Amino acid sequence: GAVVSQHPSWVICKSGTSVKIECRSLDFQATTMFWYRQFPKQSLMLMATSNEGSKATYEQGVEKDKFLINHASLTLSTLTVTSAHPEDSSFYICSARDSPSNTEAFFGQGTRLTVV
């Protein structure tokens, strides 16, 4: 199956700093990438949908100025958590799809963010 690589796997940062998470499709071109957040023992909550070359579509309640998403190429999307706070500590997961009609989206390994 297709491979989606997410980096870093884990990161610890100080409150007030910014953290960038990368999501790459290694063997296919991802027209659409999705960013999720998962708190312990909770489900994956979709944060935003990013399409290559256009602005991301954010879900209700997700601050677009805090969670900056860039999808500059067909193989790379980045999520930047700006001015991170302890409540932003979570598991962030990206997924990528090579076409709108494809039934399956492939997930990255996830990034464990801890803000101290």
Added chain:
Amino acid sequence: GQNIDQPTEMTATEGAIVQINCTYQTSGFNGLFWYQQHAGEAPTFLSYNVLDGLEEKGRFSSFLSRSKGYSYLLLKELQMKDSASYLCAVRNPGYSTLTFGKGTMLLVSP
């Protein structure tokens, strides 16, 4: 909106069969997915149903009834490595996003 319900936890014995149920009430439906997620890892795809009926894939089978808003994942010949969270997800209209249930934590004991 989308509302997806599945049991929080289930336990089973190695070698047994377990059925994990998922019910959904959604404003639109374009297919249902099952994913397996081990702790601290990303979900991995198990199955996809868009038409009513049973889809079998090795030890795993998934069933869908669209009229009842109901699906189940059937795991046979359980192994210890099957201990994980199983997520039911509905694809929203427009073939775009997925809405996930909270997941069912399955614990397989010897």
